[in-house]
Each structure stands twice: as structure tokens, then as C-alpha cells.
Amino acid sequence: MAKDQAKFLELCGEEIAPGASVEINLNTATLHTQTKIDVPIIIERAKKDGPTVLFTAGIHGDEVNGIEVVRQLIAKGINKPKMGTIVCIPIVNIFGFIQKSREFPDGRDLNRVFPGSRSGSLASQFAYQLTKQIMPHIDYCMDFHTGGSSRFNVPHIRITGQNKRQNQLAEIFNAPFILHSKNIKKSFRSYCEKNDITALLFEGGKSNSIDNVVSNTGVNGAKRVLNELGMLRSKFKVSSPKNKSVVITQSRWMRASTSGMFKPSVKAGEHVPVGHVLGHITDPYGKVHYWIRSNAAGYVINVNEAPIVYQGDALFHISTENQ
Template identity: 50%
Template sequence: MSDKPFVILGKEVKKGERAFLELDVAKLHTRSSLKISIIVERAKQDGPTLLLMGGVHGDEVNGVAIVRDIIRKKYNKPTKGTVICIPVLNVFGYLNQTREFPDGRDLNRVFPGSSSGSLASQFAHRFTKDIAPLVDYVIDFHAGGSARENFPNVRGDLGNEKMFELAKVFGAPFILHSRCIAKSLRETLTKMGKTVILYEGGKSKHLDQFIISHGVNGALNIMTYLGMRDDAPTSSVHPVIIKKSKWIRAPFSGMFQPLVANGSKVAKKTLLGRITDPYGEFEKKVFAPLDGHIFNVNMAAIVNKGDALFHISVEIFE
């Protein structure tokens, strides 16, 4: 196994070598080529292959910044094994600061893709065929959609022992039980026998150094645990492990003001926020329906009835 060549996108990366590769996606309407940048660092000693990736959703820039920082600080240079970095998977969305591909599809809902499907599906197929088989472990960096801000948390199926162990090693304040979503990247990789965790932090279109630092440190913890680096683990935390959660939704439309800090533990009937009208005649308070931990807060100034306001734990591992 140690003598088997490591070939990615037709290029052999020898032990101790670095490679900067590009995966052709498509041509823009201007006929300019659009390519995905892939940075490979292979150690002189054998070990596992770890994929670090951001920008599956093009507007989730914290994930892009995490992988970028890992590369800039040369943390992706392992002493054993191979690290593959893809800072921006959905370049289309990143260019336009949108979640989706130009065909309107969510890339994370079309895996494993098809060679003759939509643009997003064709790209998913290319990734599944050319990149996914080469890796053993994956950390997929995400952020909250729209104005919903995630406190740093790791997500995965707690029934998967290898995944659960990596989630604890990562060191985020929260671990959230989350089964694979149909046609997601995580589902496809899991079916291929890969161990995948998702890191969620911050919100779309917003860079947050607190979130980025948690993501970088978590990746270092994983690499150290896998024997790929010789770093000492970053400061340990005792994560809150959430088995079940629910969204607290807006009972009315109006201007929204959250009144609790993201990441807080709250008691039942705690005042979480208020919804008002612009005329000073209407004010409705939002209370916690149970004891729990808040790990996602909607930061939108205006909300509509039924909008998700707070994500709260319902059941946790003690």
C-alpha cells in the first residue's frame, strides 16, 4: 500500500511533494474557463488522507477563510499522510455570493451527481468520481444560511462511532446529532466509507474571526489525533452533545431584536427576544419554551411569521 502511487486529476504527487491543481468545471457565458483550485500536500511518511473543504455553498465565506488560514499558516503540511485543501468548492456561488449554482440548484442536494444532469449535478459527479475516492476523512466547513448565525458546532450522526470520536476531538462547544440529508455530499461520502464531520459557524456573507479560529483549531486537533501532525492539541473543551433540537419560530411579523447571546444556556420562560412594529403600537415577547442551549440566532432586523428565530436543544447527553 505504501508503494502505491497517489494520483489526483491525472497527476502523481510523490512523497514529500506539493501540488497545486485545477479541476475544470465549465465555461462561463463569456467562454472563460471556470476551475476549482485544489492544494495537495503529501508527507514523506505514509498516513491517512484528509480533505478540508469550504464553499460548498458559495456565500458561506467563513469556511473559505478557515481553509485559507490553514494553507496560509502551512498547517496543511503533514508529517504523515496527505492533506487535500479545497477552499472554494462552489466557485460559481462564491463569485456571485449566492448559495446555489447558476442553474438554481443547491450543490449539496445533488450528490453523487450525474454525467448528463444539470450543471450542479455534473460537477457533483466529477467530484465524486475524481476526488472522493482518494480521501479517508473529510471536514466540511459551513455557516448559517441567510441571517441565521450558528455558534460553533460540529454535526454528524452520533450513531457512527468514528464520526462521533472525531467530533469530540474537534473541540467545538456543541456537537449536534444530525443524520445524513438525502443527496448531500456527506451522505455520498459516508456511503463510500469515508468519515465526515460538518463544522457550522457564523452566518453567510460575514467573516467572523471567532468562528474562523474555532475552525482552524478544530482541524489541527483532528490532524494531531490522526497522527498527521505533531502539534499539541488546542485547549480542550467539554462540548454540549445535543441529541435533539427544535426551532423557535416567530409568532408574528415585525422588527426583531434578540435579547440573549448565542451559545447561552437558558431556562424555560427566559425572555429571548421581542418583535415590534415600526409605529410603537405593537410589541410581542418571545420566551424560551423549555430549558436548553441556544446555538443559532436569527440576526435579521425584519422577520415574518413562522421564520426560525432560535435553535434550541431539546435533549442532550449528560
């Protein structure tokens, strides 16, 4: 075998040869109807050895925009590498996708149970299978998410800011923003970091919705990273970034002081000064008029687009320190 020739790869008990295009299934569970629920995994391998990159979406089943990004990577053939291996799991939480729900059927958030357990809850058992059968073979991971509960996220990459290679790839991805945020305990991102997998978490758009700008940002960013890794085939062009990503090191949420009907007056991505009117809360009878003003100068990272809000609901996420 030539020095740079890839070797056989074993995933979910199947041996996958160099140069192969394979779809395998990771069994999630059996329903009460005895119907098996499988998670399709699409694997594309080059004959030449190289890194193994994982694209995931739908860890939260209602985050459809992330699923659309991975779908496009597959449909356009971007996932066929020049070297190495690309593994795509467009829908990790197949249960939630079917139900248009964030959670697993057991009510748990899959992104809070990693690395899982062989005998724990249904979500925990699935996380365990993913971490045992797939993740030991992964070098890099790009995980695509959206905002939840009608909250629209401006396209951005979330990283801790403490990993040099992760910082570099986040800049190469070139989303409009890079947000420094701590890893959440038992999240998929936290698991990746603890197991020396360089992971980028992409956020953009809102749940149960597809936004073309967000999708294009995700696809173009993925192409740039694959190009950096030497895996993108020459037929695909990488667009030159118009601007460097704005790096946000500190941010805060603004919450509703009262309940009522809500209308935001700014969009995600805008820069606002202190005191700028961000939105308006009123009541159905025209008696309450509450204007929400920015308490910091910065970029609006997230906007709640729900028409009805309750006191304490998160309305706007605003940067307070940028690089």
C-alpha cells in the same frame, strides 16, 4: 520502496509524487463568455504513507467563514502533513462565492445533488466530477459551513451519532457543541457516509461574514484531529480543551408568530430556562409588541440576526436534550 513509503497518487488525471506540494484545477464549467471556471485544489503530501484527509468549504458560496478556516490551514502550513496526504478545496462552489450566493448558477443547492450525474444539471455535473475524481482517494473529510440567511450558528460539529469513529473524532475536534442530526438526502455528508469516508461537518457563524472566534474554533479543531491521525507536524501546538463538547441529541426551532422588526436579546451558545425572553418583534409604527419566550430549557444553537422577519421565519434553534 520502503514499507512505509507513500506511493504515487492520481487526482484529476495528474500523478502526484510522495513529498510533493501541488495545486491542480478541477474544471467546473465554461461561462457564456467562454471563460473557464476552475476550482483550485491544494495538495500536500508527506513522503511517509498515511491517511488522506480532505478539507472543504464553500459548498454554499456565501459561507465565507468556512472558507476562512481552510484558508488559514493553508496559510499557516498546517496542511503540510507529517505523514499521509492533505487535500484542501477552500471554495467548492466558486460560482456562488463570486456572486455572494448560496446556490450554483442553475439555482440548485450543490449540497442536495450528490453524488451527481454526468449529464444532469450544472451543479449535478460538478458533484459528479468531485465524487469521481477526488473522493475515491479520501479517508477523512472535514467540511466547513456557516448558518445561512443571517442566522448565526454557535460553533458545533454535526454528526449522526451512530458512527463510533465519527463520534470519537467529533469529541477530539472539541467544538463547544456536538449536534446529532440525520443526514440529508443527497447531501455531501450523506455521500461520505455511504462511501465509508469518516466526515465531520462544522457549522459556525453566518453567511457573508467572518467571525474570528468561529475561525479559531475551526482551525484549532482541525489541528486536534490531524494530531490524532498522526499527521500534524511537531511545530504546531495543540491546545488542551477547557471543557468537553456539549452533546445535543434533540433540538427544535422557534419560529416567528408574526412579521415585523426583530431584535434578539440572547446570543448563540447561551443556556436559557423555559419562559426566558429571547427577543422582541415590533412594527415600524410602535403599535405591535411581541415578546418571544423560550418554550424549552436548553442551549441556543442558532440566532436569527435579520432585522426584518416574516411570520414563520426560523428565529432560534434550541436544544431540548443533552448528554
